[in-house]
Amino acid sequence: MLRSLKELERYGVGATDGDIGRVVNFLLDDTWWVVRYLVVETGGFFEVRRVLISPIFFGEPDWQAKRFPLALSMDKIKHSPGIDTDLPVSRQRERVYNNYFGNAYYWGYAGMWGLGGYPGLLANAKMDEVLAGDPDSANDDLHLRSAEEVRGYQIQGSDDSIGRVDDFIVDDETWAVRYLVIDTSHWWFGKKVLVSPAWATSVSWADRTVHVDMSRQSIKESPQWHPDEVLDRVYETHLHEYYGRPAYWSPGRPEDPAAPRHGTTRSR
Secondary structure: OOOHHHHHOOOEEEEOOOOOOEEEEEEEEEEOEEEEEEEEEEEEOOOOOOOOOOOOHOOOOOOOEEEEEHHHHHHHHOOOOOOOOOOEEEEEHHHHHHHHHHOOOOOOOOEEEEEOOOHHHHHHOOOHHHHHHEEEEEEEOOOEEHHHHOOEEEEEOOOEEEEEEEEEEEEEEOOEEEEEEEOOOOOOOOEEEOHHHHHHEEEEEEOOOEEEEEHHHHOOOOOOOOOOOOOOEEEEEEHHHHHHOOEEEEEEEOOOOOOOOOOOOOEE
């Protein structure tokens, strides 16, 4: 199912032996456009601080109770390595994190989550089984971005500015970012539209801008998105047909439709 990241903020997070805190932010992979970590603000048993939690450790989410259960103990989380969640996170810091928990690296493979398209596939994988999947051991490029920081990025169309990133729509099983929610109200009162990150031609992190090969007029006439309505396959089909873009769920598409497109560049 597709869900808004804004709706998932403030969800509770529970360890195997008690609650640890609430979600306050997300870290997005700026190459694959997928949520790699939830930023959880702890309290109670913990000193108040922010820790990273990977979807790799999720049990079955309780959507009604707004709670993410984890296959980790409170003590394990309490002593997890700290990462500055207000800055882009480097691969080197991720290695420290993954080595602490003893779980497999997700990078170095063709799949979004290393061994496949779902984070749960890495839950039982051992480090010694996947070390070959870390070919860029000397590469310390920054590649994780705060969702809170990316909100507000400008969307630059082929002819003019279109709006700003307001939210993200994610698949709650793969955690792939399927759509950016674009607020166009600066030009058209109250209208929000969806654009897939796979349709971006480039992202300038320094300029806080996402470039798309769509005109302002095409965005203006695109199907409007209403946050209070279910985002179903009927709407998605209409959206893809309007833009003339292949659907990520179509037969014959790659296993991971959120995979980086070779024609997309990332300017730092």
